[in-house]
Amino acid sequence: SAVISQKPSRDICQRGTSLTIQCQVDSQVTMMFWYRQQPGQSLTLIATANQGSEATYESGFVIDKFPISRPNLTFSTLTVSNMSPEDSSIYLCSVGRENRGDEQFFGPGTRLTVL
């Protein structure tokens, strides 16, 4: 399976600021996703990152708060904008196996704390 890396691995930020999280894959993948995992909770899909077009957001998530870029088939960024303490979570990217996009593999995650 693909090797997935994320930067930063963790960060502590002040409320009102923004943080951009990077996801890098060692091979070209069609499907990339961004998830949020709040402390002690399950995985919630934020959006599907589409290469060459706007991301597809799930209910409850909006582009102004979580802008996503997908400039090519190996890279994506998620920005958490105008942060509040409620945004403290682990943010994970995942990629779908080629030709079987529902088989997903996760990056190591970014642990975000907002003060």
Added chain:
Amino acid sequence: GENVEQHPSTLSVQEGDSAVIKCTYSDSASNYFPWYKQELGKRPQLIIDIRSNVGEKKDQRIAVTLNKTAKHFSLHITETQPEDSAVYFCAASNWGSTLTFGKGTMLLVSP
């Protein structure tokens, strides 16, 4: 949309015992059911999955069963070991749609 219920939320077993985690789903069109294991501070890892054309799948000490009629699927771990201690998530999807996850089961295996 799809809704996935997972039970129990916590499960404690003695080393060597079997553990069973159950999930139900709402969308009869769902046809892919993966299980993920997440150790503390680590990423979720896909450990086994099953598609709707199969009733059971085994991989060493773990197995997954699927009952399409009842819309439920289960993870079975035999001969549990302390390293099996983790949070396990089930999920469901339909071709072309995204994964919907259950709330997770914390499995604790005591030596």
